[in-house]
Structures are given as C-alpha cells and as structure tokens.
Amino acid sequence: MFKPITIKDIAQALELSPSTVSRALSDSYEINEETKKRVIEYAEKHNYRRNPMASSLRQGRSYSIGVVVCEVANSFFSHAIDGIESVAYGKGYHVIISQSHDAYEREVVNIQHLANRAVDGLLISMSAETKDFSHIINLHAQGLPIVFFDRVIDAFETHTVTANNQKGAMVATESLIDRGFKKIAHLANAPHLSITAERLKGYEDALKQHGIPLDESLIRYCHHGGRIQREVEEAIQYFLNLPEKPDAVFVASDRLSMGCLSAYNKLAPRDEHPAVAGFSNSDVLDLLQADFTCIRQPAFKMGQVAMEMLIQLIESRYPVYDFQNIVLETELIHR
Amino acid sequence: MFKPITIKDIAQALELSPSTVSRALSDSYEINEETKKRVIEYAEKHNYRRNPMASSLRQGRSYSIGVVVCEVANSFFSHAIDGIESVAYGKGYHVIISQSHDAYEREVVNIQHLANRAVDGLLISMSAETKDFSHIINLHAQGLPIVFFDRVIDAFETHTVTANNQKGAMVATESLIDRGFKKIAHLANAPHLSITAERLKGYEDALKQHGIPLDESLIRYCHHGGRIQREVEEAIQYFLNLPEKPDAVFVASDRLSMGCLSAYNKLAPRDEHPAVAGFSNSDVLDLLQADFTCIRQPAFKMGQVAMEMLIQLIESRYPVYDFQNIVLETELIHR
C-alpha cells in the first residue's frame, strides 16, 4: 500500500544514524554542512516527507490548529478563514476547519474531535444553538489554548476578537432613520449569542438618540440563526401581520439578510417590501440587491488577529494571564 | 500544559494492563463485560479521549481523509462537502478541508501537506490553474487512494464522480434558444478543466441541433475560473464591443455567473443586459436575479458518492483495478 520513505531508510542508505538524519533535516547547527547537503538531497530526490503523526506524538505538538465556525459557505467566515490561513501558513501551522452548522451537537462532537492532541489550539466562533459551554470550559481548564472570534462567550477569560457590533448596528439603524424610515424592525439572531446582544444594543442606541421609542414588538429572534428558513419566514410573516407594518428592517447577520429578502419575496408583493440594512460580508447580496445597505466586518483582519493571538498562547512558555479583547471597527457600505 | 489522561493512567487506576484497557475501549469481544463497564465508566468520568496521533501511528491509518477544493465559499462545493461529511462521519472518518483558491501552488502545497500519512485518502476537485499533474500522479503511484469529483483528470485511472455536464450545458443552452435568443455567447471556465470541455460540447450540441452555426468569437475563457474579476470584466467588455452583441449568455459556473452579472451591472445599462443561463448551485443568485435560469448539480449526492468510493478504495484489502466513473444528472431550474 502507501508506504512512504522514513528517516531510517535515509539513514541506512547514507550510512548515518537516524538521529543525524533527523537533525540534518531540521537544519540543526550541530551538523556538518556537507552531511546536511547529502541528507537533504537524498530526501528530496526520494521525496521524503516527515510523518506528522510520529513527529507530533514525540514532540507533544501538532503544529496544527482547529477552527470551529458555524459554516464555511458564508462570506464572513470564509474570509475570516482566509485571514487565519494567511497567518498560520506563515508560521508553519496547518489549519483544520470544521463546521458546527449552528447545531449544538455538531459543535460538541467537532470540538472534542479536534481537541485531544490533534491540535495545539482552537479558534472558535460559537454556534447559535449552544447554551451549555461545558465542553469548551473543560478543555480550557485542561490547558488547551482557545481564542474566540466574532461570537464569543465570557465563561472564562481568554483572548477574543470581535467587530464593534454595537457601533455597527447603530450606524446601520441610523442610516435607515436618516433615509426617513420611522418604524424600524429588528430581525435578530439567536438570543444567547454575544453578537445578538451587542447588535440589539446598537439598534436601541440609534432609536434612542433620534427620539424614536423602542417597540419590543418590532424585534424578532431567530433561534437557529436563520439556518431554518421557516423561522425566518415566521418572523417576516409576523412583521407583515402587524397592524402597522415596519417600513424598514435592520437585520443582524448575513444569513438572516438572505433569508429575510427571500422571505419577503415569497410572502409579499414587491411594493410592500421594507428597506433593509444589516450586517453582511456577501459580495452577491449587495451586488444584486441595489438598495441593501450593509455593515461589513473586517473578516480577513479578524482571522489574522485571532490566529496571531492563538499562536501567542500556544508558544508562550508560561501561562498567560493578560488577555486581550480586541475590537475592530466595521464599515458602512451605502448604495 | 495540556496533559490529557492516557490509557496507562486508566490501567494503573483500575489495576489492569494497558492492553486490556485498549481492548475494552474498542469494545473487543474478548473482554469481560464487567471489566468493560468499569473501564468505560472510568474513562468517561475522567473524560479520556484516545490520542489519535498515537493510534494512527500504530495502526498506519488516520481515519481521516483530505478534501481539496478550490474554495468553500461556493454553494456547489459547500454542499458537496456536506455530502462528504455525512458519509464520512457515519463511517468514523474525519474530514480535513483545504482550499486551493484555484491556484496551482496552493494546490500543490495543500496536497503535499495532506498526503504524507496525515490522511488515508484524498478527494480532489482540480484547481482551475493546474496544468501539471505530477504532484498528484506521484502520490497515486505511491498508493494513496484518490477519488476525483466534479473537476477530474485522466492522467491515471481511478474512481470519479461528475455531473452530466454535457447534457446540462445542452439543456441550459436550449432553454435560451427556446426563449427565442439567436446570438448566444458562452462564458467558459479555464480551458484545461474537464468540466470546461464537457460544457462547451453541450453548448455546441444545442446550437447544432437547432441549426445555429457555431461562432468561435462568441466564446471566452476565464483562465482563473473567475477568481480575478478583471478577467470576467474583460470577457464581458469583449462581448459588449462586438458589432453584434450577444442577446444571451450561457455561463459555465457559479462563480462566473456571479462575476458575469456583476460585470454587466458595472459595464452596461440594464436594457443592454443579455439573458443569462448557467451552472449554479447558489440559492442567492436565483433568489435575487429573477430571470436567471440555472443548471443545478447534485452537489450533496456527488459528495456522498465520492466519499463512498474513496472509503471503498481505502478499505479494500486488495488493489482495486475496476474503477467506476459515475455521472449524475443535473436539474434545470426555470423561473
């Protein structure tokens, strides 16, 4: 079967000891340049690759990190992953992506799978459905480095990177107010997500600042983060059934924006569609929906920062107690 | 640091030998039910997880497979990945995703990284830019099981799954002919991709069948698969500059459809936009672009089939010589 060449084979062929070969391959200073060259040449010629399993087992390090996001088919997360990879590759780390699909069970399984020594650290953006954090708390307590990005939890102290959700939400809502809309609804994400509370706060701030009374009945949550289109449609139908329909909607996320527009298309004639503004990193959405004002998160940057902080935790020789909670600014895209 | 409990720890605590514990944990028939229970209980209580590195090193198997796609932020590939995962998890395999971004170098690096024992097999959809297949041929020659899906190569014999691209392209083109369009352009993908030739063939078939002469000047290739928006815009600008502009375009892929619509939005007033039909698995595109006729590939199914075939290769006790090239039918979505 698939039987790659090992360090022993090289040693034998070159009449050296395995340890010398190992050292030569990792460019150790205590190896003769001549020997190094011989070894490296032979290795390349026979395209030797070090067995990462053996190497990790021995070193207690895998040089790979795990990323847990709800889904990759999402512009925000895919750009964040690009950012993560850009830093990781530069520092010699490999990235393993896994999707929770916003489901609690999948998240638990995936994290468990990644955790046990298969990765040196974890980059997590929480699933929408997760309310119980014990699977993560346990790993953290055991010493596994973890950095949260975008959707964070405060069950314990660690590095985090988020967007300035509150301000972004405020700016988005204000853009609707500025355009003259009075009755602005809010289609929110799952209630226990960090981003949900922050964006709600921004929405409330904007209303308050412009003297518009907060109307709780204009806020609808999507407990599955919009993964189930029905829940979005129910929310939209609810808005449509209100005695006074909202004339604008501030939508909390990319996926919800998609679902929201789709639901309105399905449930109401075009002239009854409200104006929509919201968080989105999709190029498609703003491409095809001319009047969609969106708040862009610096996804790539967030990925980069998160990865850098994780590497810092992993490579730190001493326990880290000084944690950073970095907040990056969002950008308003107007049409 | 992160020091998980091992099989030895359990053995010591329970006054058993490591092998007994190992066997108990893998539910071996030769272990006393009583002992099994004790071991499993203890393991769960102290949340033991087997170290996958050690296990893989010993067994010469990693129970994980690598997937190489151009990008995950693409409805077709993300659904294919869902299909792959659905089969993989059921059979106890872990899936490692990696993106080539349609770049040759990234593809080579990623495949090398996955290959050496880190995975038991590879599921590959070729990058648009790749013309030299030696990195894959080598691995295959060394015995690594490889299955191609969607974008295949014929450098060697192995299992493949593809959509019926030729027929899909024909149906899409015909739908444009049926709507009365006469001058139908084709925005094609990178020339060396398998899907490009097949879809071009279908386009030609449709024209021929309806007595429309083939006009080479109506065909433009995108060598980077649309990753570079400029190349799409150049193609569209070329169409717009033709003395007789095409009144319809058949587009070869999801990403190109996006780029094509976007380019027309940018370069021409709405009433000069041609009708567009093409391959796409995007929910957004057909949601927001009312007159977009699309050909859907059975992405999820393709993922499932590919994974099943890969597992068959991996688990086969003897070299496999009887390879299957499965072709799945596409579906036309009309509006």
Add this chain to the structure above:
DNA sequence: CTGAAAGCGCTAACAT
C-alpha cells in the same frame, strides 16, 4: 560533529 537509546500513546501478536 555523530551515535545509541529511550520513549511519546497506542495496539496487536503472542503468551498465559
């Protein structure tokens, strides 16, 4: 500068 030897955690012959 190079080699010998031990061991990372796990599993599978080979005992018993």
Add this chain to the structure above:
DNA sequence: ATGTTAGCGCTTTCAG
C-alpha cells in the same frame, strides 16, 4: 479473559 512485549517514526537527552 487478561498480561507482556514490541514497535509504529520521530526527536532528544546523553555519551562519546
């Protein structure tokens, strides 16, 4: 039904 032992491929003291 359980224990003993060896070894997967690599790195890393320790010893020359």
